[in-house]
Amino acid sequence: MATVETHRVRAGRWTELGLLVLSLALGIGAYALVGLGTAQEVPANWLGHAGVLTGLALAVHLVLRWRAPWADPVILPVAVALNGVGLAMIHRIDLARQTRGVESAFAGRQLMWTAVSVALALAVLVLLRDHRTLRRYTYVAMLAGLALLVLPLVPVIGQTINGARIWVRVGGVGMQPAEFGKIALAVFFAGYLVSNRDTLALAGRRVLGLQLPRARDLGPILVVWGASLAVLVLERDLGTSLLFFGMFVAMLYLATERVSWVVLGLALFAGGAALAAATFGHVAARFDVWLHALDDDVYRRSPGGSGQLVQGLWGMASGGLFGTGWGEGRPDLVPYAESDFIVASLGEELGLTGLMAILSLYLVLVQRGLRTALGVRDGFGKLLAGGLAFVVAVQCFVVVGGVTRLIPLTGLTTPFLAYGGSSLVANWVVVALLLRISDEARRPAPVVRTTTPGGGTAGLATPAAGVEILGGGRPARAGDEGDDQPTEVVRGVPR
Amino acid sequence: MNTPLRRLATVVLVMFLALLGSVTTVQYLQAGSLNNDPRNVRTLYREFGNARGSIVVAGEAVASSTPVDDAFGYQRVYADGPLWSAVTGFYSIANGAGWGLEDTADDVLTGRSDRLFFSRLRDVLTGRSPEGATVETTLDPAAQRAARDALGGQRGAVVALDPRTGAVLALVSTPGYDPNALAVHDTAAASAAFSELLAAEGNPLRSKASQELYPPGSTFKLVTAAAALESGRYTAGSTLPAPTELPLPQSTRTLGNFGGGGCGADPVSLAEALRVSCNTAFASLGIDLGADALRAQAEAFGFGTTVEDLLPSTATSAFPEAPDGAQTALAAIGQGDVTATPLQMAMVAAAIANGGTLMRPYLVDTVRAADLSVVSTTEPDVLAEPVSEETAATLTQMMLGVVESGSGTAARIGGVAVAGKTGTAQTTADVAPHAWFTAFAPAEDPQVAVAVLVENGGDLGSDATGGRVAAPVARAVLEAVLAP
Numbered sequence: 001m002a003t004v005e006t007h008r009v010r011a012g013r014w015t016e017l018g019l020l021v022l023s024l025a026l027g028i029g030a031y032a033l034v035g036l037g038t039a040q041e042v043p044a045n046w047l048g049h050a051g052v053l054t055g056l057a058l059a060v061h062l063v064l065r066w067r068a069p070w071a072d073p074v075i076l077p078v079a080v081a082l083n084g085v086g087l088a089m090i091h092r093i094d095l096a097r098q099t100r101g102v103e104s105a106f107a108g109r110q111l112m113w114t115a116v117s118v119a120l121a122l123a124v125l126v127l128l129r130d131h132r133t134l135r136r137y138t139y140v141a142m143l144a145g146l147a148l149l150v151l152p153l154v155p156v157i158g159q160t161i162n163g164a165r166i167w168v169r170v171g172g173v174g175m176q177p178a179e180f181g182k183i184a185l186a187v188f189f190a191g192y193l194v195s196n197r198d199t200l201a202l203a204g205r206r207v208l209g210l211q212l213p214r215a216r217d218l219g220p221i222l223v224v225w226g227a228s229l230a231v232l233v234l235e236r237d238l239g240t241s242l243l244f245f246g247m248f249v250a251m252l253y254l255a256t257e258r259v260s261w262v263v264l265g266l267a268l269f270a271g272g273a274a275l276a277a278a279t280f281g282h283v284a285a286r287f288d289v290w291l292h293a294l295d296d297d298v299y300r301r302s303p304g305g306s307g308q309l310v311q312g313l314w315g316m317a318s319g320g321l322f323g324t325g326w327g328e329g330r331p332d333l334v335p336y337a338e339s340d341f342i343v344a345s346l347g348e349e350l351g352l353t354g355l356m357a358i359l360s361l362y363l364v365l366v367q368r369g370l371r372t373a374l375g376v377r378d379g380f381g382k383l384l385a386g387g388l389a390f391v392v393a394v395q396c397f398v399v400v401g402g403v404t405r406l407i408p409l410t411g412l413t414t415p416f417l418a419y420g421g422s423s424l425v426a427n428w429v430v431v432a433l434l435l436r437i438s439d440e441a442r443r444p445a446p447v448v449r450t451t452t453p454g455g456g457t458a459g460l461a462t463p464a465a466g467v468e469i470l471g472g473g474r475p476a477r478a479g480d481e482g483d484d485q486p487t488e489v490v491r492g493v494p495r
Numbered sequence: 496m497n498t499p500l501r502r503l504a505t506v507v508l509v510m511f512l513a514l515l516g517s518v519t520t521v522q523y524l525q526a527g528s529l530n531n532d533p534r535n536v537r538t539l540y541r542e543f544g545n546a547r548g549s550i551v552v553a554g555e556a557v558a559s560s561t562p563v564d565d566a567f568g569y570q571r572v573y574a575d576g577p578l579w580s581a582v583t584g585f586y587s588i589a590n591g592a593g594w595g596l597e598d599t600a601d602d603v604l605t606g607r608s609d610r611l612f613f614s615r616l617r618d619v620l621t622g623r624s625p626e627g628a629t630v631e632t633t634l635d636p637a638a639q640r641a642a643r644d645a646l647g648g649q650r651g652a653v654v655a656l657d658p659r660t661g662a663v664l665a666l667v668s669t670p671g672y673d674p675n676a677l678a679v680h681d682t683a684a685a686s687a688a689f690s691e692l693l694a695a696e697g698n699p700l701r702s703k704a705s706q707e708l709y710p711p712g713s714t715f716k717l718v719t720a721a722a723a724l725e726s727g728r729y730t731a732g733s734t735l736p737a738p739t740e741l742p743l744p745q746s747t748r749t750l751g752n753f754g755g756g757g758c759g760a761d762p763v764s765l766a767e768a769l770r771v772s773c774n775t776a777f778a779s780l781g782i783d784l785g786a787d788a789l790r791a792q793a794e795a796f797g798f799g800t801t802v803e804d805l806l807p808s809t810a811t812s813a814f815p816e817a818p819d820g821a822q823t824a825l826a827a828i829g830q831g832d833v834t835a836t837p838l839q840m841a842m843v844a845a846a847i848a849n850g851g852t853l854m855r856p857y858l859v860d861t862v863r864a865a866d867l868s869v870v871s872t873t874e875p876d877v878l879a880e881p882v883s884e885e886t887a888a889t890l891t892q893m894m895l896g897v898v899e900s901g902s903g904t905a906a907r908i909g910g911v912a913v914a915g916k917t918g919t920a921q922t923t924a925d926v927a928p929h930a931w932f933t934a935f936a937p938a939e940d941p942q943v944a945v946a947v948l949v950e951n952g953g954d955l956g957s958d959a960t961g962g963r964v965a966a967p968v969a970r971a972v973l974e975a976v977l978a979p
Contacts, residue, residue: 317529352522370504393507406517
């Protein structure tokens with residue numbers, strides 16, 4: 001005889017609170033250790049720093065309880081931990097610069113940006129009650145994404161910093177619009193692909209065993225892809241170009257399940273990279289620096305030499321297995337130690353052990369995002385969550401791989417760790433979207449559940465029991481597009 | 496859509512595994528070679544961040560690290576820098592540890608030496624920042640100052656040894672330089688100071704005591720005389736031909752005596768030839784003994800080998816490989832292709848003073864860990880036995896004659912028997928000769944052996960001889976060591 005047994009899904013808010021305590025202890029403890037390591041005393045503003053960080057984390061936690069009670073309980077603590085460790089390292093680099101007499105106050109501004117980011121994330125969670133609302137703005141997102149990409153090319157407000165024209169400055173506030181562009185384009189791709197996935201996957205000719213899509217189906221994608229690549233070549237921002245490319249290929253593959261897209265994408269990218277290396281001096285220089293970083297003439301070349309990269313490698317090497325400890329190394333010797341090279345700074349002071357822990361945190365974050373994509377019922381949500389999670393993974397790969405000479409170095413910020421308002425705000429919005437989608441994914445579907453005649457709610461089934469609909473509040477949405485697969489909340493258990 | 500999502504998750508996993516691999520490569524597998532890269536200033540910064548040990552002369556630090564409030568944490572300070580520069584060398588963020596004990600004793604000064612294993616282990620266990628060991632030298636500050644003062648503004652060098660042990664008592668090179676200028680924590684200023692010293696008059700960075708080679712001139716006659724006595728065919732009384740001019744074999748040239756005259760008699764005894772420093776007598780003696788015997792005797796005194804672990808870049812004194820007859824004759828009087836450092840000539844005097852036994856010269860007496868425990872003490876070590884005790888005694892008697900009534904009377908000290916030998920080494924025709932003097936005292940119980948070199952005649956220029964210019968410097972150093 002088979003009985004139906006309810007599998008209770010935990011909302012996980014208490015788990016989240018417990019993990020948050022750990023995350024805050026990590027971030028705030030690191031901040032205190034920076035002071036102890038450099039000046040043998042806890043930083044003067046330690047309590048204030050701890051208060052702000054705790055307040056922000058608790059605010060998100062409480063809003064989740066209110067507006068997304070079923071959201072994934074691991075995503076927020078991981079983001080808080082990374083953000084806290086990043087703040088501590090930025091403060092540490094401030095101190096190192098100050099002892100050399102250089103004005104440096106990045107940590108305070110980064111904490112301010114953290115507050116702005118969390119406020120925006122909260123706004124997303126409160127205002128966006130259902131992620132599928134975004135699907136209505138598929139083409140608006142496309143236009144917004146393209147506009148954000150070309151914004152730095154606009155005269156007057158666009159700025160070229162270190163050879164890359166990726167900055168916009170209006171009224172004293174600078175930002176990197178590409179960071180927001182990646183979210184807008186992820187929304188566009190999710191919306192567009194979920195509507196056209198069948199035609200993209202099935203219609204078209206087979207060439208050499210590959211299913212090639214029809215040109216008219218490809219149109220909008222090629223427009224966005226070509227435009228973004230062209231603009232990025234004009235802006236000389238290889239890292240962001242790689243990031244978008246990875247996202248496009250991954251989402252196309254998710255939508256169509258065709259390996260042909262991956263092959264096509266990789267071929268296009270390899271061709272593009274070869275062409276860029278042959279055509280643009282700065283791309284060729286990047287490859288040269290990557291392959292021959294330790295050669296003396298490459299090391300001493302300026303600009304375009306490997307000085308920064310090699311300084312970072314030396315920093316990490318001096319950290320060794322266990323690192324010098326907070327405040328005991330010299331991360332400030334590396335240019336941009338607080339932003340592009342914060343991974344090298346962390347490697348120096350926390351060692352291989354610390355860096356592996358940080359990479360594991362990223363891996364957990366990305367895998368929770370992908371788990372969310374697996375769990376959510378609608379195709380749009382699957383594509384959006386999968387795309388956003390993969391973007392975080394690619395961004396880590398490009399930055400950490402670049403700093404450790406796995407791949408050529410390109411300028412990208414490390415999510416949550418690196419100094420920079422745009423990156424922080426964008427990544428907190430990504431987290432808010434993932435949390436929103438995970439609430440949908442983990443919310444129990446309406447469940448047929450039995451009640452005992454006596455009115456008790458014991459989970460055991462009796463044949464004569466009445467039937468009542470329980471569940472997360474909303475009825476099942478039968479008409480959703482996409483391959484809706486209900487999450488397993490009801491199981492038949494053989495006895 | 497779930498199958499591609501699962502595959503994507505696998506791709507992500509592979510990406511992160513690749514990152515973990517590359518991080519491990521940089522921070523573990525390649526860490527050693529990256530840390531040892533000579534362009535990597537971090538190693539230097541880390542060393543500067545630890546207390547480097549002091550270099551001590553007679554209980555007082557001549558080089559020490561004092562805590563300062565900057566990025567490095569410690570500033571290297573040299574007391575009376577120019578006086579000790581040939582000994583200490585320098586320790587600079589721009590050029591590393593160089594030229595002196597800062598270089599040769601670097602591993603104990605930094606505390607990295609294996610000899611300091613236990614104190615390092617204790618530092619790790621107690622969490623103290625590691626401290627380097629202190630190096631206590633054998634130098635005698637009075638002798639060092641006397642040598643510097645006697646040389647004055649002249650370019651030259653003085654090396655004084657304790658002949659019984661090989662301990663270096665004085666090691667001076669003038670002009671000296673101030674290592675403090677190189678130790679500043681401003682890389683640009685340190686580099687500029689280094690370039691300035693490289694270009695400076697008199698080449699102050701190079702130690703004339705141990706890093707530069709000179710023709711030893713007549714001081715080399717001690718080696719020729721030793722070879723003659725050791726051959727068994729000659730005694731102090733053996734007579735030698737001493738013409739005013741000696742035709743050089745296999746050559747159309749002739750060799751004359753200093754000043755162009757004779758040697759007081761012809762033939763002349765070996766002792767008398769040394770007393771008046773007779774060139775023609777020693778040249779003909781050299782031709783008779785042959786190049787091989789001369790070279791063997793020179794190498795027994797230390798020519799052709801470098802004193803290990805004493806000072807960096809110590810030059811190797813040399814006797815020519817295959818001289819013809821004329822070159823052999825010139826070599827026998829310390830001209831031609833014979834080259835020597837003042838350190839080498841001090842070793843020749845010290846070996847004669849010590850009854851024919853040459854002790855290995857050493858500068859570091861004791862190494863003390865930061866907790867003042869003795870890490871190591873240098874035990875005197877026999878380097879060679881170039882001449883017999885009998886030969887040494889004969890040579891001592893001959894050298895006493897030089898100071899008593901010969902070319903080196905300026906080195907006489909009342910009440911003390913000083914044995915010495917002058918040298919006046921020609922280089923090229925239009926340049927004043929180098930003045931040499933090497934001596935030891937007291938002759939009956941030698942406590943100090945010294946070699947003095949004054950480049951290009953010093954204050955006297957072309958009128959200079961070893962007896963007039965170098966001998967007074969040697970006397971000052973001998974007096975300073977022997978003073979009660």
